Amino acid sequence: MFTPRLPAHAGRRIALAGAAALTATLALAAPAAAHAEVEADKPQALAENVTLSFVSEAESDSAGFTEMRVVLPEGIAPGDVTLDEAPKGWKLKATSDGYNVAGPALKAGVDAEHKIKVRQLPNAKEIAFKTIEVYSDGKISRWIELPTGGAEPEQPAPVLKLKAAAPGATPVSPSPSPSPTETATPSQTPSATESDVAAAGSEHEAKAAEKDDSSSTGVVIGGVLAALAVLIAGAWWLVKRRNATSQS
Structure with a gap:
């Protein structure tokens, strides 16, 4: 045979x-390569009138960003923040623990970038800005995890490392907690899009998303x-x- x-x-x-x-x-x-980042023009503890630049990388091919919800770290009050730059038509609204910046949907695949002016940075070695991204199709990405036990989180919150405070630098008096307000993008027409959703997702939601x-x-x-x-x-x-x- x-x-x-x-x-x-x-x-x-x-x-x-x-x-x-x-x-x-x-x-x-594997987890998506997209992520959220933050940079500062003066990354130093107790520095005043600092501009923070945020970039959220797009991870959807079919929907664009409509909103960013940011939780401010301890030492920065919502009243200490003003909008410096944002996509056309986007505006800032203060919340109890941070702010939302939102407006007309960006094109699919376009990164969302915005800048805020902070009255003073806290006296710390590093500060985290938990960020939640909202897309026009309702999808939500949560970049709110902090490193624990040396393990790198899958959805890390944007972290800004700070230099030691300058000699003689002291904290300014804290700003009062404001009621929710809106700050339009400079030289732009304010958007009719509004959102009263809280700045951060609950820990329960984060754990459920991680489990899924x-x-x-x-x-x-x-x-x-x-x-x-x-x-x-x-x-x-x-x-x-x-x-x-x-x-x-």
């Missing part, structure tokens, strides 16, 4: 194909590993069959 001989490189090709499939699928299952993401990733990886095991087993069987045929 004639049995077709499997080419010597066939087994290797199958194994390589399986490995490539695993790599591609794991890449899709972990579960989905685990299911995907488990399925990929099972498929790879089948491919490797098939390659091993074909190579063994070839060797047996060669010896007969």
Whole structure:
């Protein structure tokens, strides 16, 4: 009985194909590369009249940003913040623990950038600005996690590292907590879009979102590993069959 001989490189090709499939699928299952960042023109503790620049990278191909909700760190009051720059038509509204900046939806794939002027930075080594991004299709991205136990969070909050305070620098008197107000983008027509949603998502929501993401990733990886095991087993069987045929 004639049995077709499997080419010597066939087994290797199958194994390589399986490995490539695993790599591609794991890449899709990994967290999005998009993130939120903050920078300062004077990143120094107790510095006054500091401009903070925020950038939220777009991670949707079908919807654009409509709002950013920012929780201010301890030492910066909502009344100490004014809007410096933002997308056309966006305006700032103070909240009890931070501010919202919102307006007409940006185009899909366009990063959201805005700047605020802060009366004075706190006396700290670093400060975090928990940020929630809202898209025109209702999707919400929460960049609110802080490092714990040395582990890098999947959805890290923007963190600004500060130099030590200048000699003789002292804290200015704190500003009173204001009632919610709006600051229009300079030289722009204020948007009719409004949002009274609180600046930060609850810890419960954050943990639930993290649990859902972990579960989905685990299911995907488990399925990929099972498929790879089948491919490797098939390659091993074909190579063994070839060797047996060669010896007969």
